[in-house]
Amino acid sequence: MLVIRPAAPQDVPAVFAIERAVFGDPPYPDFFFRQAVDMWPEQLLLAETDGRVVGYILSCPAGQAGEAWIMSLGVLDSARGQGTGKRLLIAALDVLKKRGCKTALLTAHPDNPAVGLYQRHGFQVDHLDPAYFGAGEPRLLMRCQLS
Numbered sequence: 001m002l003v004i005r006p007a008a009p010q011d012v013p014a015v016f017a018i019e020r021a022v023f024g025d026p027p028y029p030d031f032f033f034r035q036a037v038d039m040w041p042e043q044l045l046l047a048e049t050d051g052r053v054v055g056y057i058l059s060c061p062a063g064q065a066g067e068a069w070i071m072s073l074g075v076l077d078s079a080r081g082q083g084t085g086k087r088l089l090i091a092a093l094d095v096l097k098k099r100g101c102k103t104a105l106l107t108a109h110p111d112n113p114a115v116g117l118y119q120r121h122g123f124q125v126d127h128l129d130p131a132y133f134g135a136g137e138p139r140l141l142m143r144c145q146l147s
């Protein structure tokens with residue numbers, strides 16, 4: 001059974017293992033996730049199947065009041081295609097709504113199939129930055145009104 005729950009400090013190694021497996025080099029460092037647990041409680045959410053962490057989503061407040069960023073969403077390759085990413089995204093948006101956020105933002109590579117997932121959950125393309133992470137690293141900036 002799939003359970004979505006907030007991460008605790010002891011979950012950091014499992015989250016970091018997913019980070020490395022899904023996003024490769026360079027991943028967010030493990031100490032970043034440890035601090036995320038403290039900085040943004042409830043916003044580092046895990047997907048757990050039969051006691052095994054298979055995915056995570058991280059959101060955090062943005063600089064502008066009422067705005068938040070989805071910083072990362074990853075599901076282990078072996079667990080994909082079963083609705084886990086969708087459940088994580090829905091749970092993250094629910095948390096943001098409960099916290100009074102009005103707008104969620106994220107970036108995604110224009111070729112990433114996750115763009116369709118985001119669009120089906122209310123995100124729209126704001127603009128394309130052709131070099132968001134430098135030359136040859138375009139990203140769509142996507143925005144979702146939460147209500």
Ligand SMILES: CC(C)(COP(=O)(O)OP(=O)(O)OC[C@H]1O[C@@H](n2cnc3c(N)ncnc32)[C@H](O)[C@@H]1OP(=O)(O)O)[C@@H](O)C(=O)NCCC(=O)NCCS
Nearest residue numbers: 073074075080081082083084085086087107108113114117
């Ligand atoms: C994106 C990701 C989190 C999706 O996780 P998942 O558990 O496989 O997603 P789901 O099973 O919930 O599928 C969600 C939707 O996306 C679609 N989808 C997922 N992967 C897809 C793919 N490779 N190609 C086409 N559609 C895909 C599914 O069909 C599903 O559509 P639906 O909403 O109409 O049912 C996962 O593929 C992943 O970790 N990718 C690598 C990391 C990444 O790119 N993260 C996003 C960064 S912006």
